[in-house]
Structure formats: C-alpha cells, structure tokens
Amino acid sequence: MMSTLEAWQIEKAFGRTHALRGLSATIEPGEVVAITGPSGSGKSTLLHCLSGIMRPETGEVYYAGQRVDTLDEAARTRLRREHFGIVFQFGRLVPELTAAENVALPLLFDRHGREEAMTVARAWLEEAGAIEVADARPLELSGGQLQRVAVARALVTAPKIIFADEPTGALDSVAGERVLSLLLAAARLNNATVVIVTHDNQVAAYADREIVLRDGVTTGVPA
Numbered sequence: 001m002m003s004t005l006e007a008w009q010i011e012k013a014f015g016r017t018h019a020l021r022g023l024s025a026t027i028e029p030g031e032v033v034a035i036t037g038p039s040g041s042g043k044s045t046l047l048h049c050l051s052g053i054m055r056p057e058t059g060e061v062y063y064a065g066q067r068v069d070t071l072d073e074a075a076r077t078r079l080r081r082e083h084f085g086i087v088f089q090f091g092r093l094v095p096e097l098t099a100a101e102n103v104a105l106p107l108l109f110d111r112h113g114r115e116e117a118m119t120v121a122r123a124w125l126e127e128a129g130a131i132e133v134a135d136a137r138p139l140e141l142s143g144g145q146l147q148r149v150a151v152a153r154a155l156v157t158a159p160k161i162i163f164a165d166e167p168t169g170a171l172d173s174v175a176g177e178r179v180l181s182l183l184l185a186a187a188r189l190n191n192a193t194v195v196i197v198t199h200d201n202q203v204a205a206y207a208d209r210e211i212v213l214r215d216g217v218t219t220g221v222p223a
C-alpha cells in the first residue's frame, strides 16, 4: 500500500452548505497533485479531510491502507505528526518563538532533545533559503520569508506527504515561485507526495496531475 492516499465518496457539509458531495480521489506515493477549482468548490475541505484535520460525514479516507476518518482526534493528530507536513497560506508560525524554534517544534513534540532539534531545524532553514532569519520572530519576517520557514517546519520530520493550502497565495509571483520550487525540491529529497490547493495556474503547472473540483465533486474539465 505504501503511502497511497485515498478518498471514497466523501461528503462534508457545513450547515446547509455541501462542501463535498461524494468525492473520490486516489493519490499515489511521490505524486505532486494540485487541487484546483473555483472559490468555494471544496478544495480546502478536501485537503482537511485527506490530512485528517477534519472528518467527512460519510465516505472513507485511507492513508497507506489504514482508515483515517474513523480515528479519534488524538490518533489523527499522531498520524499527522508522524507522517504529514502541512503548509498553510500565512505560515501560521508561533509568534513568540524564533524561526528556528518554530521549525524545531515538530521534533520537540516528537520527544527529540532540544539541541538536536535545533541543529536539524537550522539545516532545514538553510535548505529553505531562510537561515539568515533563524533567530528572528515571525512578526519581523516578510511573507516570502514566513513561507520559507513554514516549508522548513513542514519538512523537518521528513514527512511522507506534504499538504499545502495556497502556500504561495500571499506572495508575489517571484517569491511564490521560489517557495514552490523549494517545496518541490525538498519533497523530492524525501520522495514525499505533495498535495497543493491552489488558485494559481502557474502553481498547478508544476504538478504531475490536477484534481479539478466543482461544487464539491471532481470534474474532468479544467476550471
């Protein structure tokens, strides 16, 4: 089974809004997949269901052959910490911590010693082109720097799958392209799968495959 990710007929509603309406998708190990589609078509909801942040109401989600959607919160959190890395649009770094401490955090949760965690964190900041801001706090960083730190944090545990929700959405095209190529290069180092939600056709062009959503289901027709 390896690290295949599968969704079978998943449905998720928020009140009367049916964000996902029976969506099925399979993502193979090592694939780079862009989830695209118009605003409100369910892209982020799909990412949240695949990554175990959210549970669909019906349908099934599997990671490496293991059912994910029926796991309780603690087990899904453990799965995310051990196997997944997640990059959000605005970094979502902890403001009180330095960039290096933010990157080290997943390792500290994983019970690594502080010194080792900081060494590995700095190595990933170097890889992400953000070593010069290692000791700065998030409020002192530009959007591009924030996202490079967020990428380093997502990769520090060598995840099997990297989920990114509009990782370049807050950046201009030059900074966005830099963050994206860095994310993909780092993923390749680990043979990781990459699942990116994006509005941006340029970002989608980097993907091996596009999953196009419309009204909570996949469509073969590009948006």
Ligand SMILES: Nc1ncnc2c1ncn2[C@@H]1O[C@H](COP(=O)(O)OP(=O)(O)OP(=O)(O)O)[C@@H](O)[C@H]1O
Pocket (backbone or CB within 6 Å): 014, 017, 018, 019, 037, 038, 039, 040, 041, 042, 043, 044, 045, 046, 199
């Ligand atoms: N937490 C929530 N509470 C209520 N409604 C929600 C919630 N999350 C998503 N929705 C609704 O579900 C639908 C799908 O939202 P989702 O964020 O998945 O779409 P999207 O394709 O990622 O949109 P965008 O490109 O604008 O980010 C939308 O109508 C949205 O308003």
